[in-house]
Amino acid sequence: MSDCTVRLMLGNHAIAHGALEAGVAVATGYPGTPSSEIIEYLIDYGREFGVYAEWSSNEKVAFEIAYGAALAGARSITAMKHVGLNVAMDPLMSSAYTGVRGGFVIVTADDPNMWSSQNEQDNRWVGLHAYIPVFEPYDPQSAKDFVKMAIEFSEKHSHPVILRSVTRVSHVRGPVTVCQPAKPRYAEGYVKDPKRHALIPANARALKEELIKRWGIIERSVDELPHMYVEGGRNLIITSGVAFTYTLEAVKNYGVRASILNVVTPVPLPRKTILNAVSNADRVVVVEEGDPVVEQQLKALLYDEGIRVPVLGKAENLFNRVGELTINSVMDGLSKALNIVNPLLSKNPVKIDYTPPPRPPVFCPGCPHAASFYELKISTAKAGVKPIFSGDIGCYSLGINNPFNEQDLLTNMGSSLGLGMGIYHGTHGGEFVVAIIGDSTFFHAGLPALVNAVYNKTPMLVVVLDNRVTAMTGGQPNPTSKVDIGSVAKALGADYVSTVDPFDVKKAQEVISEAINVVRRGGVAVVVMKRGCALEATRLFRGYVVRYYVDENACKACGICYNLIACPALIPLENRKAWIDPYMCVGCSVCAQVCPYNAIRPEGNVKEWLSKWAEM
Amino acid sequence: MRLNIYLAGVGGQGLITFATVLGDAALRTGYKVLIAETHGLSQRGGSVDVHVRIGDVDAPLIPRGGADVIVAFEILEAFRAVSYANEDTVFIVNRRLIRPPATRQRIPRIEELEGILRNSIKNMHFINAYEDAVKLGNAIYENMVMLGALYSIMNLGQYIPRSIIEEAIKANVRRDVDKNIKAFALGLKYGSGTA
Incomplete structure (x- = not known):
């Protein structure tokens, strides 16, 4: 233990460090909030210990690489957000059939309350669906501990394990x-075993039988894990994950008298441990974040065992299924379930007579997407088309806001092209579709859809917003740095392909207008709007940044700049003239180009700055 | 001991760095710390909050009405934070108004907003963190001025020595460490807590 120190650590970094301590050799992932820092950490710190870590082009590819490594016998981890796991479902289902040789942990970081997601699916169901056990940590320390346990458990049973974070x-x-990383456990070689690793139907049938047997063993083995029991009387609260921490505080601070059983594995439930705890209880309450996954299994278990004890939870609407748990919502449910007074309700709320306007996230100062949306709006209006803007997942989802309103549909990674084609055919060719997709999303799920558009001759304008990084999740690199999107689109046979800089406002509008004409003639047009993310550019090239200012006398207070580009650095003054916040402006030059009165001027060498920025 | 510190501000104002420095300093002094952060899409210039809990804590989120102190990096965000306040909660508010872009709603002048807050909140402290930071050469130091203000107003010196805060700044701030330490020191003038 002398090599260990206590550090303040982000939960995701703790997960990653647990993987290092467990001797993980191969780590893969695709960025997505709230999972991104796991692979970031393994790339930044794991590589120096000999770990192979990569950002893959999508979750399916990431999953397969870690899975393949584990089939060979290496210890491996793959990490993604909850909806990312949907993309990896195909290999995931198979991984339970084949099993693995090296320890293999699949991290799903769920996002209750949808802080940065399109849904709040509870991926513990995936464990039940696929016959894969699910470990659920409740804080950063347990996250590290559970990853290590999960790797050992996986290797012991030759079976994948899911770690569900939130x-x-x-x-x-x-x-x-935090302790010393272990030596990465790579496989010495790959020993062929097609009967197990090649899932032709004859093999798969035999493996399904084996899987069911293995699942029985896993069900018994999870009882040996360190589930936590806190004695506190004949009310029993069963928890999983972060719900444990709120429940613990409810018992410690808010007058709840109950025993707590926190399970390491919500899937499958540790039957003996649970039956043992229930045998001392008159009443059971289940607290968990997301869906009633533990609750439903518990009811089935008690029914099978012929135990009649009240089980209270989400079925009674005591705890929210929508959004995340809070100490308030947990105390609300517990006070109803246990018939006690909720002390949190007695606090006097503070009243105040003013409600500020909402502050949704917006494009950063100098964001090239803002320029692209402006140009797209002007060009389509000039051409007289009223497009359906089929949007996608990324920072550019913010194009849904005023003044742009250019994200009419937006459901999942790559949906811009697929849904767009559906709108076109569903309206019998009656709608003009613009699909808007980012660089990372293009490589993730846009490629097969673009192939389909060309193959099935579906006229559409595809605008690829290429800002050189996966910006929304923190600027991770992606294939756009090595694979030119314009060349790919040309090779796939698109009828029109052009790459343009959105900071060249006039030229960008000309290119979009040309592309619109191609689509009108029935073609597939691809416009790549190429300009690096402003956050990354200002970080990479700090010394070069130029700022703009407004010449008060030249400004005619027309409002075009702040109303149409909505840059946070452009601020309307009381007299409706514009003012540029010098600490926010990053010198993209777009407002200066749209100003009809030439009232916005640079301080410094813009050409040099913008060409430096273009090196991204 | 348990301290619930609720931070509210606008994405990009350095709330996470503030929380990390404070949390790291508390941990170095021997307290347990939990910090719940906002990452991802909501970071882009939108409202953000960070929950900092120090001492005897298990759960990551502060109860509604349960903040001992609310640190608002921007004045409109102070209004949004009131659901975490009770009548004894101390408010430390940066005298800075950042207009939400593209809003049609009229926003009162900052003096009016200050007045509303003073009328409704018993323990109200206004901080000129923006001005102080700009004097040091960049608005980016605002967060460390706010940290100094929190430290002195809440008399955190009784728990965490000033030297350890400085150690935590050195360990967690990547650039211009000296300026950040100076910014922290500038913030100390807002309270009477010994430092």
């Missing part, structure tokens, strides 16, 4: 005991 574990910083 936003309030992944993005919580807390004390973590």
